[in-house]
Amino acid sequence: MKTALITGITGQDGSFLAEFLIEKGYQVHGTIRRSSVDFRERIAHLEGHPQFHLHYADLGDSMSIMQVVSKVRPDEIYNLAAQSHVQVSFDSPEFTADVDATGVLRILEAVRLCGLADTCRIYQASTSELYGKVEEVPQNERTPFHPYSPYAVAKLYGFWIVKEYREAYGMYCCSGILFNHESERRGETFVTRKITLAAARIAQGKQEKLYLGNLSSLRDWGYAKDYVECMWLILQQPEPEDYVIATGEQHSVREFCLHAFRRAGIELEFVGEGENEKGIDKATGKVLIEVSPDFYRPTDVVNLWGDPTKAREQLGWDPSKKTSFEQLVNLMVDADMAKVAVERAGEQVKMNLEEYLEKGIVK
Ligand code: NAP
Ligand code: F7E
Numbered sequence: 001m002k003t004a005l006i007t008g009i010t011g012q013d014g015s016f017l018a019e020f021l022i023e024k025g026y027q028v029h030g031t032i033r034r035s036s037v038d039f040r041e042r043i044a045h046l047e048g049h050p051q052f053h054l055h056y057a058d059l060g061d062s063m064s065i066m067q068v069v070s071k072v073r074p075d076e077i078y079n080l081a082a083q084s085h086v087q088v089s090f091d092s093p094e095f096t097a098d099v100d101a102t103g104v105l106r107i108l109e110a111v112r113l114c115g116l117a118d119t120c121r122i123y124q125a126s127t128s129e130l131y132g133k134v135e136e137v138p139q140n141e142r143t144p145f146h147p148y149s150p151y152a153v154a155k156l157y158g159f160w161i162v163k164e165y166r167e168a169y170g171m172y173c174c175s176g177i178l179f180n181h182e183s184e185r186r187g188e189t190f191v192t193r194k195i196t197l198a199a200a201r202i203a204q205g206k207q208e209k210l211y212l213g214n215l216s217s218l219r220d221w222g223y224a225k226d227y228v229e230c231m232w233l234i235l236q237q238p239e240p241e242d243y244v245i246a247t248g249e250q251h252s253v254r255e256f257c258l259h260a261f262r263r264a265g266i267e268l269e270f271v272g273e274g275e276n277e278k279g280i281d282k283a284t285g286k287v288l289i290e291v292s293p294d295f296y297r298p299t300d301v302v303n304l305w306g307d308p309t310k311a312r313e314q315l316g317w318d319p320s321k322k323t324s325f326e327q328l329v330n331l332m333v334d335a336d337m338a339k340v341a342v343e344r345a346g347e348q349v350k351m352n353l354e355e356y357l358e359k360g361i362v363k
Pocket of ligand 1: 008009010012013032033039059060079080081082084099177178179180182
């Protein structure tokens with residue numbers, strides 16, 4: 001039975017990867033951070049499972065990393081922990097650099113210092129943001145990098161230090177250059193989830209309007225559950241190599257909105273341009289989407305489109321057999337429609353209870 005250590009296990013990808021590895025028979029250890037509120041929603045269903053174990057550690061704290069690596073002595077490490085929000089990285093560039101760049105170095109050194117350099121394989125969660133202000137479309141493993149945010153610059157260090165340790169010390173460590181991947185577990189401030197949640201709330205009368213930034217931005221969006229399989233496949237190869245993981249399809253934020261609102265029962269049309277563009281409900285003429293400069297970034301990456309040929313040929317991972325764009329939008333909207341319906345039912349129960357208490361029906 002193999003032992004895996006996942007940093008960032010409470011995140012979208014970490015939770016899917018933990019499920020995937022448990023299913024494969026692994027002992028799965030994950031790192032969590034202390035927080036004053038409960039943040040384990042995505043992994044709550046795994047707690048208590050005999051193959052699932054949690055440890056406190058922070059990527060900004062070498063001692064905690066050393067401790068967990070020496071205690072667990074993993075066969076595989078999946079370094080998914082990061083300050084992963086691009087827009088936030090403009091507000092917190094130093095924190096982002098510490099976790100997303102130096103944090104990777106801390107993992108690599110912990111493995112070396114614990115004497116695991118020859119046995120432990122390391123996966124680094126790299127990103128299509130490295131291509132940034134793109135120099136080629138679509139992007140593959142040979143496309144030059146041009147990072148375009150503090151997040152991307154930090155992740156570029158992570159990519160290069162992994163390559164350096166591979167070459168300098170012969171370690172089995174590699175990067176998956178993953179394009180955007182989404183799911184019903186995606187953080188609510190990333191654009192796809194923000195849209196699906198708003199579509200569900202608007203359709204059920206719980207929100208009036210959705211404010212977005214650049215509607216013309218293009219992304220290659222896949223399903224996170226499909227992508228965690230690649231992380232594992234990358235570590236099962238005879239030689240450590242870096243891979244682009246993408247669907248090979250591109251869509252705009254505007255297109256995502258059209259599909260999501262349609263799934264929620266609202267047919268939209270977009271009128272106007274730039275900051276004056278609006279998404280209008282065709283049936284009622286109501287403005288449901290507006291553009292707000294608050295969601296513009298100082299530099300924005302607007303043309304991501306991945307070429308997954310190497311992954312298809314070497315890993316046998318074929319995106320055409322995985323979740324399609326339309327299926328992805330549908331499953332996200334369906335999950336948020338259900339979530340909003342449950343919230344509404346809860347509110348109704350609370351209102352009824354308050355009314356009964358007021359009337360003295362319930363004491
Ligand atoms: P996510 O949902 O934001 O999860 C990030 C995880 O990192 C959370 O578990 C978070 O813990 C943890 N974390 C943050 N700062 C930490 C620190 N200082 N020490 C320890 N843990 C820390 O991100 P995701 O979408 O699952 O992405 C996983 C990884 O893939 C990230 O490295 C991201 O940059 C990268 N990536 C993501 C995509 C994508 O489209 N999703 C694409 C390419 C690359 P808390 O829960 O405590 O905050
Ligand atoms: O933005 C535009 C925004 O925040 C996508 C992370 O997982 O994927 C993710 O980073 C696009 C950008 O993701 C809003 O300007 C418009 O062009 O969903 P996002 P991201 O920046 O692509 C990469 C691969 C990662 O590695 C990251 O960790 O959508 N956009 N309006 C908006 N974006 C947000 N968040 N909110 C808006 O209102």
